[in-house]
Amino acid sequence: MKSIFKVTLLAATVALAAGCQKEEEPKAEAAPAVEQAQAETGKAVHFKTDDDKAAYAIGVSFANYLSTSLDKPSEIGITLNKDLVLKGIEHVFEGKAELNEEETRAALESLDKRVAETMQKQAAEKAEAAKKAGDDFRTEFAKQDGVTQTDTGLLYQVMTAAEGEQPKDTDTVQVHYKGTLIDGTQFDSSYDRGEPATFPLNRVIPGWTEGVQLMPVGSKFKFVIPPELAYGQQDTPTIPANSTLVFEVELLKIDNGEEAVQ
Numbered sequence: 658m659k660s661i662f663k664v665t666l667l668a669a670t671v672a673l674a675a676g677c678q679k680e681e682e683p684k685a686e687a688a689p690a691v692e693q694a695q696a697e698t699g700k701a702v703h704f705k706t707d708d709d710k711a712a713y714a715i716g717v718s719f720a721n722y723l724s725t726s727l728d729k730p731s732e733i734g735i736t737l738n739k740d741l742v743l744k745g746i747e748h749v750f751e752g753k754a755e756l757n758e759e760e761t762r763a764a765l766e767s768l769d770k771r772v773a774e775t776m777q778k779q780a781a782e783k784a785e786a787a788k789k790a791g792d793d794f795r796t797e798f799a800k801q802d803g804v805t806q807t808d809t810g811l812l813y814q815v816m817t818a819a820e821g822e823q824p825k826d827t828d829t830v831q832v833h834y835k836g837t838l839i840d841g842t843q844f845d846s847s848y849d850r851g852e853p854a855t856f857p858l859n860r861v862i863p864g865w866t867e868g869v870q871l872m873p874v875g876s877k878f879k880f881v882i883p884p885e886l887a888y889g890q891q892d893t894p895t896i897p898a899n900s901t902l903v904f905e906v907e908l909l910k911i912d913n914g915e916e917a918v919q
Contacts, residue, residue: 733775735768784890784898791884791901794839798881811864812881813871816905821874824858824911826866831855833907844895853909862887864902872908880904 704710727737748754756764799806804814824830833853836845847854858866864882872878884890884899892898 730768730772733772733779735772735775780892780898784892787897787901788884788899791839791899794901795881795883807867809863809867809886810883811867811886813868814879815876816879817875817877817907819873819875819908821876821908822911823873824870824908826859826870827857828911829855829857829913830869831909831912832869833909835905837903838896839901839903855912865904865906868904869906869908872906874908874910877905877907880906 702713704713723742724739727739727742730737745754745756754761795810795812798804798812801814804812806812831853832855833847834845835843835848837843858869862882864880864886867886868878868880868882880903882902882904884901887900887902888896888898890898896902
């Protein structure tokens with residue numbers, strides 16, 4: 658798993674500051690880059706040249722990026738003191754950093770490792786919680802009237818019966834569908850897109866390949882699909898790892914024409 662905080666971020670900060678320190682030794686009479694604005698302007702600084710404005714813009718851009726990057730570890734319980742970050746930058750520019758290059762690298766590598774380990778632990782806990790919640794949901798759903806469970810663990814309920822042809826796994830089908838998590842959060846819907854979906858039945862998740870073959874054309878089924886027949890441990894922004902998925906599917910037609918093949 659990729660960590661959200663890379664060693665290279667602060668390393669680049671230190672390198673940038675160190676490079677500036679080496680290239681520009683302090684001068685006895687250095688002209689200030691900015692000057693105080695007139696009170697009526699409402700601004701703290703006044704840019705005398707385009708170079709002044711560019712320098713300030715670099716600082717703003719870098720600070721925004723750095724601030725965002727420092728905030729992210731706090732989301733997983735790792736707090737980084739921004740005052741100390743700024744102090745480190747200041748000390749490097751002043752040529753009196755209290756950590757040498759080796760110590761700096763070791764501290765950042767340690768941080769990167771802690772962030773990665775924390776994220777992995779939290780992801781595992783989240784996936785385990787999702788699995789348990791899904792198991793409980795499927796157990797309760799299986800008790801409802803008209804629910805059938807297949808040998809693979811797929812659960813389905815006929816919402817609208819029909820007597821049309823049933824597709825094979827090698828067929829291309831056209832369907833309308835809505836997909837949700839067990840808490841009702843919708844992650845996909847052909848209804849919302851305003852047009853049905855057409856796809857080869859053997860190129861979708863196993864729960865769909867198995868389930869849609871049980872449907873006569875014209876019918877509507879509800880499927881409750883365990884994670885091993887869906888996306889398993891794959892974690893996405895819309896579908897957490899180990900999620901049980903709920904689909905309402907209408908089988909509109911079997912369409913094996915050239916235009917339907919994707």
